[in-house]
Amino acid sequence: MLTRRVIPCLDIRDGRVVKGVRFSGLRDAGDPVEQASRYERAGADEIVILDVSATPQGRDTATETVAAVREVLSIPLTVGGGVRSLDDAQRLLSAGADKVGVNSAAISRPSLLADLARRVGTQCVVVAIDAARRPDSEGWEVVTRSGTTRTGIDAIAWAADAERLGAGEVLLTSWDRDGTGEGYDLDLLRATSAATRLPIIASGGASGAPHMLDAFNAGADAVLAASIFHDAVTSVADIKAQLARAGTEVRL
Amino acid sequence: MTRDVAIIATGTANTASVSAAFRRCGCTSRITTDRAEVRETGRVVLPGVGSFEAGMAALRSLGLEETLRKRIDRGGPVLAICLGMQLLCSGSDESPGVEGLGVIDADVRRLDADVRVPQFGWNMVHRGNTSLPDDGYAYYANSFCLANAPEGWKHATTTYGSPFVAAIERGSLLACQFHPELSGSWGARLLEGWLSRSEAGIPC
Numbered sequence: 029m030l031t032r033r034v035i036p037c038l039d040i041r042d043g044r045v046v047k048g049v050r051f052s053g054l055r056d057a058g059d060p061v062e063q064a065s066r067y068e069r070a071g072a073d074e075i076v077i078l079d080v081s082a083t084p085q086g087r088d089t090a091t092e093t094v095a096a097v098r099e100v101l102s103i104p105l106t107v108g109g110g111v112r113s114l115d116d117a118q119r120l121l122s123a124g125a126d127k128v129g130v131n132s133a134a135i136s137r138p139s140l141l142a143d144l145a146r147r148v149g150t151q152c153v154v155v156a157i158d159a160a161r162r163p164d165s166e167g168w169e170v171v172t173r174s175g176t177t178r179t180g181i182d183a184i185a186w187a188a189d190a191e192r193l194g195a196g197e198v199l200l201t202s203w204d205r206d207g208t209g210e211g212y213d214l215d216l217l218r219a220t221s222a223a224t225r226l227p228i229i230a231s232g233g234a235s236g237a238p239h240m241l242d243a244f245n246a247g248a249d250a251v252l253a254a255s256i257f258h259d260a261v262t263s264v265a266d267i268k269a270q271l272a273r274a275g276t277e278v279r280l
Numbered sequence: 281m282t283r284d285v286a287i288i289a290t291g292t293a294n295t296a297s298v299s300a301a302f303r304r305c306g307c308t309s310r311i312t313t314d315r316a317e318v319r320e321t322g323r324v325v326l327p328g329v330g331s332f333e334a335g336m337a338a339l340r341s342l343g344l345e346e347t348l349r350k351r352i353d354r355g356g357p358v359l360a361i362c363l364g365m366q367l368l369c370s371g372s373d374e375s376p377g378v379e380g381l382g383v384i385d386a387d388v389r390r391l392d393a394d395v396r397v398p399q400f401g402w403n404m405v406h407r408g409n410t411s412l413p414d415d416g417y418a419y420y421a422n423s424f425c426l427a428n429a430p431e432g433w434k435h436a437t438t439t440y441g442s443p444f445v446a447a448i449e450r451g452s453l454l455a456c457q458f459h460p461e462l463s464g465s466w467g468a469r470l471l472e473g474w475l476s477r478s479e480a481g482i483p484c
Contacts, residue, residue: 124300
């Protein structure tokens with residue numbers, strides 16, 4: 029049976045892990061190579077690195093970080109943040125990413141997903157969707173630029189479009205829940221899960237194993253979390269033990 | 281003793297991860313498209329991510345189809361990973377009409393309709409009669425699979441919807457549908473095992 033995945037996420041800038049509620053109030057949280065290895069030893073099923081640098085120099089540093097992490101990591105590595113072209117994706121895959129996450133660039137140019145799928149294969153393409161509840165109606169819309177731009181695009185329909193275009197997985201972040209610790213947006217997960225056959229990584233809002241269990245029950249194949257692992261509120265091993273006790277199939 | 285590994289660059293594979301995994305096993309690994317290297321290096325890895333058609337097109341344009349078949353006929357150690365394993369088969373549902381290498385006399389089919397595709401994540405491998413270290417969790421990223429092993433091959437199995445061939449083996453040819461380079465310490469032991477079994481190199 030395919031197990032459910034627990035995925036720590038490292039936000040990196042200038043070769044260091046940073047933390048904060050996404051892009052605001054960032055502070056240093058350590059060395060990415062050390063942290064990635066520590067998470068692997070604790071039983072992480074995969075690592076996601078999100079490059080939050082805003083400069084070309086930052087991008088080069090991120091590529092070096094990916095290569096350094098790859099050297100020690102024997103589990104899958106997904107890298108996202110600032111992937112705007114085939115060349116960006118190739119650069120990260122050559123440095124050692126197994127999958128690349130594409131976010132705003134695919135919103136402004138959906139054909140990028142199709143181009144990527146053709147060139148590097150569906151299995152390497154993760155569509156990262158930041159979704160926020162619409163303020164005055166039903167459903168969710170895609171947000172970009174750290175949540176500052178509401179695109180009006182329906183998040184659920186976009187997940188289905190992304191599948192058709194060639195994405196192989198959905199990294200679904202609830203912008204309302206991110207950083208709150210109130211749990212994943214389960215309605216968003218249910219709706220997305222019904223609209224696509226792609227595996228879904230739930231992101232945004234977890235503060236412990238019970239939230240992850242809820243996410244799996246709502247259709248997530250994997251759960252992502254950052255702050256609860258960085259702050260050592262809990263460990264990957266502890267989370268997986270709790271999930272296993274609750275009857276979820278995990279790799280122990 | 282240096283253990284040389286030549287990793288074939290088909291253009292789309294995650295060669296950086298494969299190469300790093302072999303470095304962690306103490307090997308010198310090279311990423312190559314050179315026929316002589318594929319013929320003569322002690323061990324050859326055929327990785328692969330992407331479509332069956334693109335993978336075969338790459339092998340054909342590099343002139344490596346015959347080189348690989350001959351190497352395998354002679355018993356030269358080869359490890360095929362994911363799409364690499366599928367390319368060894370006769371054909372695939374993914375690319376109707378495209379001929380594979382035909383080393384494994386069987387066709388690759390799409391995963392069951394009632395499961396999420398691609399299969400992304402860790403699934404249990406039952407080693408069966410293969411030389412895999414033991415039963416363990418392996419990392420998969422596949423939409424297609426080999427349903428049954430033809431006669432004359434040892435094989436391991438995994439179930440996703442239905443059972444399928446997780447790994448298939450004959451002599452020093454080992455082909456895995458999963459990614460040993462991404463399968464943690466279990467995957468590392470698998471690679472070590474293949475490296476030591478293929479210590480003798482290529483028989484003349």
